[in-house]
Amino acid sequence: MDFQPDAGLTAFREEVRAFLRTHLPAELAGSQHGVRSPRAALVRWQGILNDHGWGAPYWEKEHGGTGWTPQQRLAFDEECAIAGTPSQDVFGQRLLGPVLNHFATPEQKAEHLPHIFAGTRLWCQGFSEPGSGSDLASLRTQAVRVADDEGDHYVVNGQKIWTSYAHQADWIFLLVRTDASVKKQAGISFLLVDMKTPGITVRPIMTIDGCHHLNETFFDNVRVPVANCVGGEGAGWNVTKFLLNNEHAATADLPTLVRFQRQLRTLAATLRVDGEPLIRRPAFALRLARLEAELQAVSMMVQRVAVLEQDHSPTAHVMGSMLKIRGTELQQKMSEFLVEALGDYGAIAYPESHDGEGDALPVPCAHMGPGIASEMFFRRASTIYGGTSEVQRGIIAKLLFQL
Numbered sequence: 001m002d003f004q005p006d007a008g009l010t011a012f013r014e015e016v017r018a019f020l021r022t023h024l025p026a027e028l029a030g031s032q033h034g035v036r037s038p039r040a041a042l043v044r045w046q047g048i049l050n051d052h053g054w055g056a057p058y059w060e061k062e063h064g065g066t067g068w069t070p071q072q073r074l075a076f077d078e079e080c081a082i083a084g085t086p087s088q089d090v091f092g093q094r095l096l097g098p099v100l101n102h103f104a105t106p107e108q109k110a111e112h113l114p115h116i117f118a119g120t121r122l123w124c125q126g127f128s129e130p131g132s133g134s135d136l137a138s139l140r141t142q143a144v145r146v147a148d149d150e151g152d153h154y155v156v157n158g159q160k161i162w163t164s165y166a167h168q169a170d171w172i173f174l175l176v177r178t179d180a181s182v183k184k185q186a187g188i189s190f191l192l193v194d195m196k197t198p199g200i201t202v203r204p205i206m207t208i209d210g211c212h213h214l215n216e217t218f219f220d221n222v223r224v225p226v227a228n229c230v231g232g233e234g235a236g237w238n239v240t241k242f243l244l245n246n247e248h249a250a251t252a253d254l255p256t257l258v259r260f261q262r263q264l265r266t267l268a269a270t271l272r273v274d275g276e277p278l279i280r281r282p283a284f285a286l287r288l289a290r291l292e293a294e295l296q297a298v299s300m301m302v303q304r305v306a307v308l309e310q311d312h313s314p315t316a317h318v319m320g321s322m323l324k325i326r327g328t329e330l331q332q333k334m335s336e337f338l339v340e341a342l343g344d345y346g347a348i349a350y351p352e353s354h355d356g357e358g359d360a361l362p363v364p365c366a367h368m369g370p371g372i373a374s375e376m377f378f379r380r381a382s383t384i385y386g387g388t389s390e391v392q393r394g395i396i397a398k399l400l401f402q403l
């Protein structure tokens with residue numbers, strides 16, 4: 001591996017920085033909290049990106065995206081995290097968009113892609129069910145096909161759980177069982193469902209971070225046009241594998257780690273203990289240095305996976321699982337250190353959500369972003385969502401040892 005920074009990539013990063021300096025409105029900077037920013041900030045930022053031709057950083061050029069390489073996408077994400085831009089709609093842009101570009105009918109593309117581009121149709125992901133998380137293929141939400149006066153429909157009954165942002169989403173992409181008589185993977189279909197359809201009930205799950213991101217989503221005789229099935233009936237497992245396999249280099253969530261590092265450095269320089277900046281405390285300085293070394297290691301691994309991904313190497317898959325474990329464990333360590341560094345103020349910051357809601361409290365360095373303790377609690381979940389650490393270890397063992 002060449003450790004010298006690629007000149008083209010350095011120039012690209014500078015272009016992104018210059019764009020952010022000029023186009024990121026001051027009032028939007030710092031509004032990147034949680035997984036998805038509040039709708040107003042998200043739509044405005046999406047518009048600014050679109051005006052610049054950068055509205056779809058994860059899509060191929062032929063589909064109206066930027067056509068960036070995995071390394072360019074990483075650089076863009078990192079610079080956005082450092083500048084504190086609002087997020088895009090992770091579910092629509094990053095997960096569903098590439099799926100629609102690859103599998104959808106022309107009608108499905110015409111219906112959904114313009115809204116994803118504009119940020120005007122927010123999505124959520126309806127995969128997990130009680131009893132079907134890691135073992136997703138065992139899902140039981142049922143879709144029965146019927147033909148009547150209103151045309152061909154599926155009638156959907158069942159329950160999803162841990163549905164992030166279902167309470168704010170306009171549509172959901174949903175895995176359902178359309179055939180119980182075949183091998184479990186073969187009987188699954190991928191449906192696009194309008195959240196306003198009668199029969200859908202969303203109930204909040206409040207989490208330890210004091211926020212409302214998660215929900216239970218119930219389907220009670222929900223009618224979904226057959227035309228909303230992506231990739232054809234029974235193709236849902238293939239579609240899902242494509243969706244989940246999209247970006248191995250992104251599993252570490254490097255932009256979040258970079259944001260934590262920036263916050264720690266701000267605290268180190270500005271928080272004073274006995275009249276001296278925190279960084280003068282040897283115990284603090286040593287721990288910060290260790291975490292920064294770990295971050296550097298993860299960052300190099302991310303670059304390596306991005307290169308492997310660019311070369312379509314099968315090793316990217318196993319490296320992605322390793323990165324998921326290392327990156328999410330580091331997220332937990334860094335966010336815990338942030339709270340500890342705040343001392344007593346760490347506890348005060350707890351009730352403040354990190355999703356952009358609520359008033360700022362008079363804590364030191366409040367401008368760094370609210371809800372530091374809330375964020376630390378949220379990151380407990382990072383080793384669960386997107387595939388648990390135990391499951392990632394299973395994937396690594398299987399692929400490395402060809403079990």
Ligand SMILES: Cc1cc2nc3c(=O)[nH]c(=O)nc-3n(C[C@H](O)[C@H](O)[C@H](O)COP(=O)(O)OP(=O)(O)OC[C@H]3O[C@@H](n4cnc5c(N)ncnc54)[C@H](O)[C@@H]3O)c2cc1C
Binds near residue numbers: 129165
């Ligand atoms: C914050 C958050 C947001 C989420 N958002 C969404 C969302 O938007 N949409 C959605 O569909 N889902 C979402 N999820 C659900 C997430 O995908 C599941 O929680 C995850 O897949 C684990 O499934 P489970 O919770 O059912 O745990 P289980 O699969 O029941 O696992 C329980 C325990 O058993 C272990 N285990 C399970 N199988 C194995 C194995 N084969 N080998 C070793 N150990 C194993 C696990 O590691 C875990 O420790 C979210 C979860 C969280 C925490």
